[in-house]
Amino acid sequence: MSRDHVIRRAYERPEFMSSAEARSVRMLSEYLEPESRLNKLRIWHTIAFFGSARFTDEERARERLASLEGSGAPEKEIRHAKVMLEMSRYYEDARRLARMITEWSLDLPMEEQFVVCSGGGGGIMEAANRGASEAGGRTIALNIQLPFEQNANPWAQEELTFDFHYFFMRKFWFVYRAKAIAVFPGGFGTLDELMESLTLSQTGRVEKKMPIVIYGREFWKKVLHLEALADVGTIDREDLDLFRYADTPEEAFEYLTSSLSFTVPNGQ
DSSP states (O other): TTOOOOOOGGOOOOOHTSGGGGHHHHHHHHHHHHHHHHHHHTTEEEEEOOOOOOOOHHHHHHHHHHHHTTTTTTTTHHHHHHHHHHHHHHHHHHHHHHHHHHHHHTTOOOOGGGGEEEEESSTTTHHHHHHHHHHTOOOEEEEOOOOSOOOOTTTTOGEEEEEEOOOHHHHHHHTEEEEEEEEEEOHHHHHHHHHHHHHHHHHHOOOSSSEEEOOOOOHHHOOTTHHHHHHTSSSOOOGGEEEEEESSSHHHHHHHHHHOOOOOOOOO
C-alpha cells in the first residue's frame, strides 16, 4: 500500500453517499439535521404557509402588464398578465398575514413564539418569508430541489433555510412543529399539502390542535366542494370543522391567534 494512499470512512465516500444503497442514510439526515438545527435555535412552534409559487407582488405584476400592453405582445400573454395582477392580491395578503403573526408572536416569551414557515420558493412562499422578515422575526424556508420553479427566495434566512431532496421529509417538517396552517390559492402541490394536513388531523395522526385556514373562499369554492363529501358520507359532517375559510388577513389572524395552542419542547 502506498504511503500516499488515503483510507476513507464510508461516510467520507461521495460515491457511496450518493448511491442507492445509502438512500436510507440520506433520508435520516433530512430528519436529523433540521431537528438539530431547530432545537439549537429553540424553535418549537411554527405556522406553515402553503400556496402557489407562481404569484408575484402587486408591483411586479403591474410592471409586467405595463411592459406587455402596447408592445405587440400576443393577447394570450396580456390576458395572463392581467390574471397575475389580479392574483397578486393573494401574495400581498400572505405577506401581511405573516407580518401580523410575527409582530404578535414577538411579544410572547421565546419558548412560546410562533415562527412563520414556508416552502422557501417564490410566490406565496416568498410572501410568507418576506412578511415575517419585514416584521423583524425569524422565518423558516423548507426548500426542495426541483427541475423548475424552486429556488430559495431572497427573504429566506440562511440559518433557517433547509434544502430537501425527498418530498416526504419536507412535508414531515411542514407539519411536525406546525401549530397552524394557512393555505392560499395554489396548484397540485398546494392541494397535496392541504389534503395531507386535513387527513392527518381527521385520522388523529396529528394529536395536537392544528387550526387550518383556507384563504380565499371565492378561489377555493371553484376548486373544491368539500361539502359534497359530507353529503354522500365519505367524510363526517364534523370533518368540515377541521378548517375555516378566510378572506382577509385580519380574519385569518383572528382565527389563528385565538385557536393556537402550546406544547412543551419536543412534545410535538
